Amino acid sequence: MSRNHVHTYRRPASQAEAWRLIESGDPAVRLLSGGTDLTIACPPEVTTLVDVRHAVGSTIRTGEDGSIDIEAMATLTAVAEHPALRSHVSGVMPDMLRHVGGPLLRNLCTIGGHLARGKLSDVIPVLLALDADVTVYTGGAERLALADYYESDLRAGPHLITTVHLPGLPAGSASFLRFSRTAFDFPIINVCCRVDGIGPEPTDVRVLAGATPLRGTRANRAEAILRGGGLSDQSISEAAAAARDEVPTRSGWVASAEYRSHLIGVLVERCLRRIASRLERG
Amino acid sequence: MKVTLIVNGSPVETDVNAGDTLLDTLRRLGFTSVKDGCANGDCGTCAVLVDGRAVTSCLMFAGQAEDRTITTLEGLGRAGEALHPLQQALLDAGGVQCGYCIPGMILTAADLITHHPNPTRSEIESYLAGNLCRCTGYVKQVEAIERAAEVLQETDHG
């Protein structure tokens, strides 16, 4: 493989040192975390790799309030295996990660690198459904909602994701489903739903559909229906139909827009029914 | 640039280009059991153990492997003639046809058994998701790994 245009490899020992290497925004300088993107798709202008293995941590820590902080160099395997994630909101994170890429990729991909790449992801819709924040370093640390990170100008310039934060959430349940051609394949679409509150009326809901568009779209009308109607059969059916109609999809070689939309409706319904039956069981 | 890799227990210092992958480097160093099936992270024939975890070495830069413990198939098992239980089980079960997927598959299976000593058939299949084989249909390979896991439990192999 010809990556001969890359001639410099730096290993900063701290976030500050890493920042100094990238702050100019020179497109020839790229951050390297897991490596799974740059090894196979290294743009010709890239000459310098900044390996942040020693600059950014990889620990996973829990807070008293049920929050979880995941440092950006944690591999997806580390996230999937951590006990705190297994008991966080129905263990939806490890449940989703079981389907992501296979162990060879999970052992290498870092959560920070994955979020920085920000496309065709099973992880992002789940993090969005869990109201995740990220801390981003640009000379100083700034914490913002993951959803805002993707909308912000921050993303276009040089920055270092250092931590992913999952806030403590009220008791409830979440469910993730994806649809792909084969078992080891990128998602055609995926869906994550979260319901707070264990009673008949949810105190809050999230309905996210991802993979098309590329990150994860909130189905606001679906959420509104659920907030109003709870998790009754009818409410679930209506919410699923709303999600199907409101989330924009595109046709591509792997599936048409019409089929993707149809799948969104099916998966939202299935996620919600699964949550409903879990909550009924208490 | 110079990097020091610890391959199969021995430190190896070598010159690499900054853009070289671990796969490129290992093959150049003569560890030809590590195969280049796609150079795209899709097929698993390049899998090696890094600090005990199976990774696709075509997706790692050589620099990322500095000072990390790397195991290739050449380094698996005991010294001398004896085969590792995974190797023996695959031979016995008929899980080897052309053999090209085998090094990566064995190392992935070694990772599995280390971290999940009692894998179910379903866990084995899941774990092998990223190791493609076009010859066998995986049937005898999964059987072999089940058998090897049992043997390793019995003998408490290192």
Next chain:
Amino acid sequence: MADKFAVVGHSEHRVDGRALITGAPVFVDDLPAPTGMLHIALLRSPYAHARIRSIDTAGAEAIPGVALVLDHRNTPERRYTTAGQGYPEPSPYDARMFDTKVRFVGDRVAAVAAETAEQASEALDAIAVEYDVLDPVLSIDEAIAAGAPVIHDEDDSLDIWDAERNIAAHVVAVAGDIRAGLDESDVVVEVVTETQYAQHAPLEPHAVTSYFDENRRLVIVSSTQVPFHVRRIIGRLLDVPVHRIRVIKPRIGGGFGVKQEVLIEDLAALTTLRTGRSARFVYSRQEEFISSRTRHPMRVGVELGALEDGTIHAVKMEVLSNTGAYGTHSLTVLSNVGSKTLPMYNSADHVRFSGDAVYTNLPVGGAYRGYGASQGVFALETAVDRLAARLGMDALELRLRNHIRAGETSPVFRALGEGREGVDQIINSCGLEECIRIGAERIGWDDKRALRHREGSWVHGVGMSIHMQGSGIPLIDMAAATIKMNDDGSFNLLIGATDLGTGSDTVLGQIAAEVLGVPLEMIVVTSSDTDTTPFDVGAYASSTTYVSGNAVERAALDVSGQIMEVAVAVLGADYETLELEGGCITAPDGTSTTLADVAIRSLYGQDQRQIAATHSFVPEESPPPFLASFCEAAVDEDTGRVEIVKYVAVVDCGTAINPRLAEGQVEGAIANGIGYALFEELLFEADGRPQTPDYGRYKIPSALDMPPLDVVLVDSYEPTGPMGAKSVSEIGINAPIPSIANAIHDATGVWMTTAPFTPERVWRAMQAV
């Protein structure tokens, strides 16, 4: 079975197992690179159809480290075929090493040989090409439309059926009177099926090294299925006498037909000839998907006529095959669509087979396991299910009523060969009925068929299909084997036969061991070296066990005869009374001599000679293996996803020389067939550029995609086969598409006629009902 034989019928360990299981450097790209080896890179066309107006390689040649740049101006102009077939190859001679025209995205434009891969890559970028872009032809329908661009408009190609109409090959074969046959039928069903572009995707891509040995003979070490064809074709193409070329096949990482082709050896060989240096070329994965060979996509129409009592009376099959930009294997694959499917229903006196292989500006179809049967059986076996539905008969009963049996023949055998008239044959062995009964019981046919059992949104169905293939190409294929004896009573077995990972070295070794009365470890197998092993056509047409195996058996019988003669001299007993077993020859009076003693005596002692023999075998018939395939599928009515709940394949391959290896062949073939049925598909942009040239986008089955798979080998014996064996390696791949299609219909009432049966296709088909 195992009790009849001492070695054959036993699942011996592979003779090459240790090397493979320890990751020893045995594949082409693992072998030590000779000093100064050049790396080859290929410039490929970005256009589906264009003329090369000009090409300027000066910039590339000036790059330090670049030793050679090749293009149409400095390479042989002669037309040839890349098909690894016997001479004269039954494929059009429509290819040039480098042409002045490019005919698909990925077609050859130029090649560079340089000291490093990086320099070669840099040199490619420095080659300036001007193209006159032409309108591309991107489908069968476009190819045959009036006024379509002519893809092969050159005047020096040979054996193209009708270049003006983009038809590479054309076949018609007739038995009886199809019109009368269909008219006489009480019921006629029709179906048209379409199959997709699929690719073999072997884990090891094409790879070749070439060099001059110390006597300046050209040595080619290639990942090939056909070393002897490579030698001949390279010799003719590059004007090198055969005796100055040696071709060696080391271990190879899968072939499945894609390596039955002289695909890249010419580039390495010419580089060595011109520069005097060794050269290596390993295809990238992308090149393997785009610029090697593929399955021929096909449209197959079947009309099936039957009498009220279920007797199939007439079969018409019409084929349009997309052979891509060049016609390698176009005629022979086309012929096999019928020749390996239609004889199954020999109750039909009236058969008409016709087909055209058409050129398109798309990747090149070649040999792929199944070789036309895979596409034909989709139409035929789903037609049989439709017929059963129309007649109100059980589809299993209908097949039992009609399938060919031992002692029978079919007019199709003679009418349709591999691109020419075929060879009459009578079926000597057919365990198909037993296969069907066992399979039906294991899948639960009677309980589950038409039941449409539901679980949530999933509805279940069962489907079946029956299959035959062949064992080599009668009167055309030839294999030879040499056996020689060593001091310790062991033997060298030298065979041209090509082990692709299939285990043929082991299987053929077992045959020799059985005849010679020794354990397998006493047979040292050397294969696929044109200098040291006798001729073999190579691994294709499911020929190795049957054709090469027969040659081995003959050689072994000859050698054992020679051993007996020495034993007669030693023991003083009559020839007929001696028994050769367990490494010993024993006389009736109990005296014996060991093979080692015989060897020592014949090498050093008395009447010294090398005990050895070489024998050849040309098959007079091609005894088909048979397979009954059953599958239980569940269809998710909400999404169209098809899950295989259980798959059963019951096989008659005659004697299974090595049952575990035979099972492995069927398991691997079924896995590949499942991918072909459910998700494998090469897709293209509107301008002919490939969209899926990697394993990420072209999905082959992973361990997680495999259903519970039950493979059963039935007891059978083919009298013309070595130890009763027939072939086994291809037949399994044909089964999943029709079995799954029939199961989907059983579950949902929907007939799938376009493969692969992706969730969206199935969902849309269900919506349309």
